[in-house]
Amino acid sequence: MSKVLMKGNEAFAEAAIRGGCNCYFGYPITPQNEVPEYMSHELPKAGGKFVQAESELAAVNMAYGAAASGGRVFISTSSPGLALMQEGLGFICSCEVPLVAMNVSRGGPGVGGIQPGQADYFQVTRGGYNGDAKIPVFAPSTIQESVDMIYECFDIADKYRNPVIIFADGMLGQMMEPVELPPHKGLATPEEIREKKPWAITGKNNHEGRNVVKSLRLQPDVLEKHVEMLFEKYAEAEKELVRYKTMNLDEAEIVFVAFGTMSRICAEAIELLEEKGVKAGMIRPISLWPFPKKAFDEIGSKAKIVISTELSMGQMIEDVKMAVAGRWPVGLINRTGGIVPSSIEVAERALKALEEVK
């Protein structure tokens, strides 16, 4: 199949359509606006429904209604919009309803700025919702990887009956790259929905018994059992959904940990360091939750420092420290506010950090 040159946001939307999405709900927020724009004219052509919601609050709840009644649902937003969706996402976890949510993230806090950021790491991996719930989070580093991930994540969401978040920084949304698009999976028929989602509220005529999608459990023992059941699913997800890539871990003195756009910059920094005779490597977490702790066991005997490299004041570093568990010193190379450091800056700061621990 031939490649096409596409802007990230448009490719994300097209991937969702080809993944069988039949409902999209969005609200304008930069830098993800091309997603609702593209969906508004392309999703109806593929037999789906587009609604421009009055707010992110409404968008996430429309998504819940559509998904609870058997739809294959995609939503997208950017950082402050995701903050508004958090109550809904926690509720949807509790109700065990599957959907795919995309965060094309920008700088914060507050409205912050509209340039790329990764300071939503806590927001996506810890959640801003109340109560005990988890959402699998995947962070692509190229548009192709984003497309493949979105395409696949509908099935992951269905399997776990839980939301899945794709966390792409604004750089990925706004850049263009050649991409190979997968074939359209087709829209689910009512018979397929009945078979695959027997719990969906589709009207009693369409299934055995009566379906109720709910969160409220007033009896503490019943609620505790429900949350324990959710956590059995999350334990399964922790085994099954861990994804990461590594580079040069055997030889590396410096081990970068970086995801998304920062991992591309680190890959260049590794080459610059090589030119200076310093071996560096990288762990690129693809699943942010579950965090790929086991990747750190692959770090070789020459490692002197592990450096969390982030477009934030240092959020992933908490997970990095837990994964490192005291085996190596942990450093931080970061920029925030929408500034993306150059590979030269990263390489220089990494060298300095290495000298300090030697």
Place this chain on the structure above:
Amino acid sequence: MKTIFKPTEGMLPVDTSYCPGCTHGIAHRIIMEVLEERGDLGNTIGVVPIGCSINAHHFMNIDMCESTHGRAPAIASGIRRVHPDKVVFTYQGDGDLASIGAGEIIHAAHRGEKFTTFFINNAIYGMTGGQMAPTTLIGQKATTCVDGRTVEQAGMPLRMCEILSQIDCAVFVERVMLNNPANVRKAKAVVKKALEIQDAKLGFTFVEFLSSCPTNWGLAPKDALKFVENEMASYYPVKNFKTPEGF
């Protein structure tokens, strides 16, 4: 023996959790009777709110989902996209609809969403124990206005039918009251009409029920019904605000 009355199949054979004298049970029953008469109990999807009537799915014999507080109209909008030919409704109280969910109801009406909202207005927050709602009457006491609501403190009570009937794509808007058997029968006819207009896919349909909350009003059930008739209906006129041509 000839059967002269039997409970509707639309209500499950369980006791409701509502207080004595509360009109939720009556509103539930007439909606379910209409759905049963239409043969739609297997073809309907309902959304319950946050509030006392979150429990409605324990009583209504149809597919239902719970809602985050105030967002039922957004949720029903999503359901409608997947099920264009089913009967879809939201059932919401006044705290849920007129306060935290004011945005969602306005925009569902504005988009002309083809579902029906049943709005239970009892002028108070029931489930949380009697706090002031946007619909609490001037002078009416609540736990967050113990000396009675004042205009200075909280403005005037919000009239949702009057607001929604200004929106072009809200095609049917009517207020009924559940204070006596004659008015309950009238309310049932209005529910029936709202669903017929929903079938015709003409736009958003809205029925407000003036309802009682004896527990939080501190009134005996009979006095609570008098309060509905004398106090509430004088501020919230019981009437049709809007009906599409041909209905």
